[in-house]
Each structure stands twice: as structure tokens, then as C-alpha cells.
Amino acid sequence: MDTRLKPRKTPVQGRSKATCDAVLEAAARILVEEGRSALTTNRIAERAGVSVGSLYQYFPGKEAIVAELIREMRRDMVVLLRRAVDAAATQAFRPAVGTLLAATLDHHTARPELARALEREEEDLPIDMETQVLKAELRGLIAGFLRERGVADAERCAFDLVAMCHGMASAAVRAGQDDTEGLKARLERAVLGYLGRPE
Amino acid sequence: MDTRLKPRKTPVQGRSKATCDAVLEAAARILVEEGRSALTTNRIAERAGVSVGSLYQYFPGKEAIVAELIREMRRDMVVLLRRAVDAAATQAFRPAVGTLLAATLDHHTARPELARALEREEEDLPIDMETQVLKAELRGLIAGFLRERGVADAERCAFDLVAMCHGMASAAVRAGQDDTEGLKARLERAVLGYLGRPE
DNA sequence: TGTGAAGATGAGCAATTACTCGCATAATCG
DNA sequence: CGATTATGCGAGTAATTGCTCATCTTCACA
16 A cells, blocks of 8 residues: 555544635645646645645655545545446336436546546556545446446456546546537437447 | 648758657657657657757747648558548448548557557647548548448548448557457458448 | 867766654633 | 634745856867
């Protein structure tokens, strides 16, 4: 376990919890509004309205802050997707795919630029085991859904589908497209087309 | 025109051209082998076997070096794709798509990690106009192909297809998959499926 | 062969960065 | 109330970075 990516101390009082949250939120805002080059510990502390000392009391470095943001994001994704898989269980294939896509898009629509920025940061971080587990869980959920529906080579399909949806959603966000419904329709078209099930 | 992204001086003698090339190649190798955090001007000069002074004689900063690498990559892509579009003109739809996909994959297979690293760097750079033109040209080539084949909403389709192929190829490279043929087959499946033309 | 231009050098400067530490303040509890 | 613990502070430090410039070497050409 790389201790440099884990929070240093867990807050016990209310105000310290607030400090932690302020730091995380400030880091997120900086990433989105000022870019990754502006993400320095001093700047984070400044925007969070706390001192660098306080920051380092709870995080061993800025990488740990980013890693924590990533963990939060992945946790949210797992929750959303797990719920969607449950809901999709009783649906026909086509609407079930729609349900899953809606869930993955929810995550993107909440804070699209943040999601994109964090995914970009993730590639530079020595990947955390917890995050790795979460990502495997995501792929597993989708693979399980596909397998139950009789799709052959479910793991590979899940891999490709996640990749293509991710690519299309990222490109749409980058291009400033905010028509979520339209994007969802295009994703459905791509997914169903790939699966050879446009019925 | 942002002068900070353009080369500073064009080499006239042979040895200075060699210096330029050494710098560019060193930067590319560092990006792939040591990661973006290791990409410092001093390190580039060191790996290129030249002094920092020489580096700054031809590039106003490290961003200009990366920008030049990106320009090279985009130029190669345009050449490859233009040739593929020409070759595809006389082919039936299905093999034509295969020709185009082979071209885009060529670019990825030559130096996959470099392509990925550069695309990542590109997002942090104030996008160069020349690069912007090149990217528009790429989309235009594909949109033109689609339009000639009677595909509706060719621009949007080109956008989506580029995005999904890019997503799948990137994910495959990141996962260490080196089965180019298999990847191409999966891309064909995705593209033809999206276009609703599995015939 | 000599002379100016082109090229190469690398020590070192200014700016920025991550991070520490001694001390002040606030909460908790006997 | 103390006393203990948790929290907050921010100037300061060591290390790193991008980049310059005075100086030396190599080349082109009359």
C-alpha cells in the first residue's frame, strides 16, 4: 500500500472535517477552472481558505488529494452503476442498455470537466489498489449484465463498450456539447450496433 | 500566432539540424519511458546529448518542443488518411472502412505510447492553429468519405466514429493489448454497427 | 587563410515548488 | 476551571525548474 496516496490523519472534530472537504473541493475547482499546472499545494490551501500546514496535516502531498478525489468519483460510479444494473434486471434488452447508459452519463453530467480532469490525472498516478478494485468492479458489473443476456465474450465486450462510451463522452465534453439526451441516443446506437442487436 | 509554440530558429547547417532532431527525439523518448513529470528542459538536453543552451537556440521552451512533436504526428496522420481515402474510393463500403481503419491504426502501431502521450500533452497546450487545421482536415476527410457513401449527418458521424475508435484504441494500448489485427476487427464491428451497415 | 556567422557550451540566476516546524488557538474532559 | 489533545497557522527552507549569457568552437566563403 502506497502510503503517499492515502490521507494522513482522519479528522475527529467537525471543523477538521470541514478543512478536509474544503481542501478536496478547492483542488477539484482548481483542476477544472485553472488547469493542472495551477494545482500546487500552496494554491490549493489558498483557495480552500486554509493554511498549507493544515493541508499537510491531513494529506501527505497533493497526489494524495487527487487520489482521494479519484476514489470518491469511482465510488460514486460504482453506486450508480450497481443501482442501474439492478434496475435493468427486469427490463428488456434495449431499455436495459438505456438504463445503464443513463447511469454512466449521470456521472459525466454532474461535473463533466472534473470527471475528465480526474481521469487524466489518474494516468499519471501510481494506481491505487482501491481504485483498481473499483474499476474492476465496474467492468465486472457490465460483463455480468452482458453474460446474463447471452452475449458471447462478455469480458471483452465490456472492455470495448466501456472504452468506446468513454471516448465518445469525453470528446463530446471537450467539444462543449451539452445535449445529454442526444449524446445518450448516439451512445445507444453505438452500443447496440457493436452488439449487433439493433432490435 | 503564439510564438511560444513555434520553433525559434531554423537550422541552416547540417549539425544544427541534427541537434534539433536529437532534441525532439529525446523529448519523445522521455515522454514514453520516463513520463511527463521527467520532461524537463535539462533532462531533454541531457538525453539529447546537447546543452540546454543549444536547446533554447531552436526552441523557445519545452512546450514548443512538444508542440512540434504533435505537429509531426498530425502531419503523418493526415498523409496516411489521405492516402487511405484515395485507396478506398474504388472499394466497396465494407472493405473501404477496413482501409480507413488500417490507416488510423498504422499511426497507433508505429509508436503507440508516444501517440497516447502526445495526445495527452495536447490537451494542456494552448492549441496551435496549425494543429487545429490538421485535426479539422482529418475529420473532414472522414466526413467526406461518409457523405459520398450516402451516410446521413456525415459530420456528426465522423465526430462520433473518430471518438469511439480513439477511445477503444487508447484503452487497448493502455491495457497492453498488442493484437493489432484483433483490435482492427473489433473496431470494424463497432464502426459498421454504429453506421447500421453490417452487410 | 582569415574573418564573420552559425553553432555549442554549461555554470548560474530568478522563480517556483513541495513541504516542515515552532507556536497560537480552539475544542474536550476530569 | 486547568490540562490535554486536536486543529490551525504561515514564514521559512531545500530542492527543482526554466532559462540566459558570456565564452568557446566549428563552419562557410572570399
